[in-house]
Amino acid sequence: MSAKQKLTEKRPWLAWVLFLTTVVVVFFLGLLASSIVERRTEAAYVNVPKAEIGKFEPRNEVWGQNYPREFQSYYGTADTSFQSKYNGNTMIDMLEVDPRLVVLWAGYGFSKDYNQGRGHFYSITDIQNTLRTGAPKTPKEGPMPATCMTCKSPDVPRLMNEKGVAAFYTGAWAELGAEVVNPIGCADCHDNETMNLTVTRPALVEAFERMGKDITKASHQEMRSLVCAQCHVEYYFDKKKVDGAQYLTFPWDNGFSVEAMEEYYDNLEFSDWTHALSKAPMLKAQHPGYEIHSTGIHAQRGVSCADCHMPYKSEGGQKFTDHHMQSPLNNIANSCQVCHREEAGTL
Ligand code: HEC
Ligand code: HEC
Ligand code: HEC
Ligand code: HEC
Structure with missing residues (x-):
């Protein structure tokens, strides 16, 4: 046995x-x-391209035929139901929240209208509706330079390619308005053939050149922040660079800190506006998300914008990047708790 x-x-x-x-x-x-x-089987099915995506294709719907999951999650940016203590995706009239801003910005467009922003889906609607721009005097001139549209639409790379970059910055808003119709989308961040992340806005490339850096050498992880740095940055319009143009420029030559940027502006004797009451020359930081992020602990440890704002998501057995870019506080489990073990409240 x-x-x-x-x-x-x-x-x-x-x-x-x-x-x-x-x-x-x-x-x-x-x-x-x-x-x-x-x-x-599903992967094979998903990878059959349904639409031919041309270079500079600005319509998200066309890209969406080949990449339905990313496309559908992108439309999550249309949601306006989440409000956190300071942010969220509801439109908040900041002048009503704090009327002192009207006096602080006297003589500057922001004293007429300033809303807490919302999702990418609304980029065109919101720039068309803002009271900051005023009404055009004639269809050709003004009220604002076309440069204001640089961070609003995938029609911008298309128009820059057609007209030339300096010519785009020379146009008036009303003149190009009929051509800028698609909200921020696929062509702002992706190469149409490889789907690789790509920088489409020249201001970022030029700022890197002036800092002695070659942006084409950026790592994949850096690109996951740099696509956002095309727009979520501090900027000004250089009126001296090309005659007649309001040339979009990032003031980074001395560094990303408030002090470094202030020094940059002081050296140029540049100010955003002269205060209507005190007559003081004024600077107003726009939305220096990339700069602030770069000086923080997460950037030091190599965490990118996409890690928090575009976490992975799983649907029908497929893992993909959630294109619903929003406040991570509306999605703490996927945005933070993949790296942090603390409870949401503690974190
Ligand atoms: C082409 C310019 C552009 C690019 C590229 C871009 N953004 Fe935005 N983003 C905007 C604009 C403009 C708004 C404000 C839209 C509005 O209020 O109508 C915005 C709004 C947002 C908001 C606020 C959404 C909300 O629900 O309140 C978040 C978060 C955001 N962007 C994150 C990102 C991240 C992360 C990236 C990179 C992966 C990125 N953005 C890339 C222009 C851009
Ligand atoms: C603001 C920049 C931005 C925009 C706009 C954007 N994407 Fe992406 N996309 C990313 C990032 C970042 C990744 C992650 C890439 C990586 O890590 O390799 C990504 C990844 C992808 C991938 C690779 C698969 C995956 O899910 O990770 C596809 C396909 C894709 N996006 C399609 C789209 C489509 C379609 C649109 C338009 C509806 C779009 N993207 C708009 C930034 C963007
Ligand atoms: C460690 C995670 C993390 C990283 C990395 C990160 N963010 Fe954020 N971001 C947040 C949190 C948290 C908030 C606050 C949201 C709130 O208060 O509702 C926020 C807010 C924002 C907002 C305002 C959102 C709103 O609802 O109005 C924008 C725009 C934004 N981030 C862009 C960026 C960009 C661009 C980068 C990269 C340069 C970046 N973030 C990197 C976590 C992150
Ligand atoms: C990709 C991983 C990753 C993600 C996603 C992430 N973090 Fe972090 N976080 C880190 C790392 C790494 C550190 C640095 C830890 C250290 O060096 O001690 C850190 C540090 C922190 C700290 C400590 C800051 C300090 O100054 O010491 C806080 C608070 C924090 N994270 C909150 C968040 C929140 C909130 C989110 C979601 C919006 C988030 N993190 C998303 C990786 C991540």
Whole structure:
């Protein structure tokens, strides 16, 4: 009699345990195999391109035919139901929240209208509706330079390619308005052929050049922040660079800190406006998200904008990048708790 036979004879239930364990293991192996096959079929199905995406294709709907998950999640930016203590995606009239801003910005467009921003879906609607721009005097001139549209639409790279960059910055807003119609989208961040992340706005490339850096050498992880740095930055319009143009420029030559940027502006004797009451020359930081991020602990540890604002998501067995860019506080489980173990309240 073998040792095993002896064992099962003494304890007959042990044979049953062994048998049932085997059944359970085989069952789960089968489940795993079927799920792998399913995912493979799905991946093959997803990767069949349905639409031909041309260079500078500004319509998100066209890209969406080939990449439905990213496209559908992108439309999450249309949601306006989340409000956090300071941010969120509801439009908040900041002049009403704090009327002192009207006096602080006297003589500057922001004293007429300043809203807490919302999702990318609204970029065109909101620039068309803002009271800051006023009404055009004639269709050709003004009220604002076309440069204001640089961070609003994937029609911008298309127009810059057609007209030339300096010519784009020379136009008036009303003149190009009919051409800038698609809200921020795929062509702002992706190459149409490879789908690789790409920088489409020249101001970022030029700022890197002036800092002695070659942006084409940026790592994949850096690109996951640089696509956002095309727009979420401090900027000004250089009126001296090209005759007649309001040339979009990032004031980074001395560094990303408030002091470094102030020094940059002081050296140029540049100010955003002269205060209507005090006559003081004034600067107003716009939205230096990239600069602030760069000086923080997360950037030091190599965490990118996309890590928090575009976490991975799973749907029907497919893992993809959630294109619903929003306040991470509306999605703490995926945005923060993949790296941090603290409870949301503690974090
Ligand atoms: C082409 C310019 C552009 C690019 C590129 C861009 N943004 Fe934006 N973003 C905007 C504008 C403009 C708004 C404000 C839209 C509005 O209020 O109508 C905005 C709004 C937002 C908001 C606020 C949304 C809300 O719900 O309140 C977040 C968050 C955001 N962007 C994150 C990002 C991240 C992260 C990236 C990079 C992955 C990025 N953006 C890339 C221009 C851009
Ligand atoms: C503001 C920049 C931005 C915009 C706009 C944008 N994407 Fe992305 N996209 C990203 C980032 C960042 C990633 C992650 C890339 C990586 O890490 O390799 C990504 C990844 C992807 C991928 C690779 C698969 C995946 O899900 O990770 C696809 C496909 C894609 N995006 C499609 C789209 C489509 C379609 C649109 C338009 C509806 C779009 N993207 C708009 C930044 C953007
Ligand atoms: C460590 C995670 C993290 C990283 C990395 C990060 N952010 Fe944020 N971001 C947040 C949080 C948290 C908020 C605050 C949201 C709130 O108060 O509702 C926020 C707010 C914002 C907002 C305002 C959102 C709103 O609802 O109005 C924008 C725009 C934004 N971030 C852009 C960026 C950009 C661009 C980068 C990269 C340069 C970046 N963020 C990197 C976590 C992050
Ligand atoms: C990709 C990983 C990653 C993600 C996503 C992430 N963090 Fe972090 N976080 C880190 C790392 C790494 C550090 C640095 C830890 C250290 O060096 O001690 C850090 C540090 C912090 C700190 C401490 C800051 C300090 O000055 O010491 C806080 C608070 C924090 N994170 C909050 C958040 C919140 C809130 C979110 C979501 C909006 C978030 N983090 C998303 C990786 C991440």
